[in-house]
Amino acid sequence: MSTLVFSDTHFTKNFHQRQFETLSKLISESDKVIINGDFWEGLSVSFDDFMKSGWNKLFPLLKQKDTVYVYGNHDDKTHSDTRVYEFCNKAVDEYYLDFPKQKYLFKHGQDILFPKYSRNRHQKNIKRAGSLWMKTNISVASFIQTVVFTLLGARALPSFFNYISKDLRNKISSPQYLLVCGHTHRPYLNKRNNFVDIGFFNYGWANYLTIDDSGEFKMISERY
Numbered sequence: 001m002s003t004l005v006f007s008d009t010h011f012t013k014n015f016h017q018r019q020f021e022t023l024s025k026l027i028s029e030s031d032k033v034i035i036n037g038d039f040w041e042g043l044s045v046s047f048d049d050f051m052k053s054g055w056n057k058l059f060p061l062l063k064q065k066d067t068v069y070v071y072g073n074h075d076d077k078t079h080s081d082t083r084v085y086e087f088c089n090k091a092v093d094e095y096y097l098d099f100p101k102q103k104y105l106f107k108h109g110q111d112i113l114f115p116k117y118s119r120n121r122h123q124k125n126i127k128r129a130g131s132l133w134m135k136t137n138i139s140v141a142s143f144i145q146t147v148v149f150t151l152l153g154a155r156a157l158p159s160f161f162n163y164i165s166k167d168l169r170n171k172i173s174s175p176q177y178l179l180v181c182g183h184t185h186r187p188y189l190n191k192r193n194n195f196v197d198i199g200f201f202n203y204g205w206a207n208y209l210t211i212d213d214s215g216e217f218k219m220i221s222e223r224y
């Protein structure tokens, strides 16, 4: 039994064959999947367009893998509807999973990590979703990240993006849980605070976790 955890694929209408092949191979090899937020780009495409895009070839595969979908900020709950159950078996804001060796808490991390999402900022972005301004913004950000991560590697972004104080960490859950986030696009393991940021599965990089049935995890970062 193995669990695959990934986040921040930011799927739009544009289909990327290599990203698709890498992800579908990993999903096929797993028994359970956790999508840790920002699965699709709700700020630049409508949910309808995403559901009709080439990415729907992943859906039957995901449905076979007891997939848990944790909402992020780009794919906030308000952007979608019950059709999320075409690609997952459970859709939640956070998810707890216990193994004999390790307990886990999965959250996207938008209210903990950089860039922090206030309710206000969130409402503003929802109003601008799908606008030309927002679409341009998202494609520029995507282009820049492709260049930066290609040239400088998956951990190119500054380390303060993952900063989480011990106080804040311990407010989120009991520290015995490994807190697993995404959001910042900077893969990072902080053993002292029992915190992992998976990073992103996009822009030429496959960053993800695999968890075996004892609960031991591996953090993987490779090019695709």
Ligand SMILES: [Mn+2]
Pocket: 037, 038, 072, 073, 074, 108, 110, 182, 183, 184
């Ligand atoms: Mn995010």
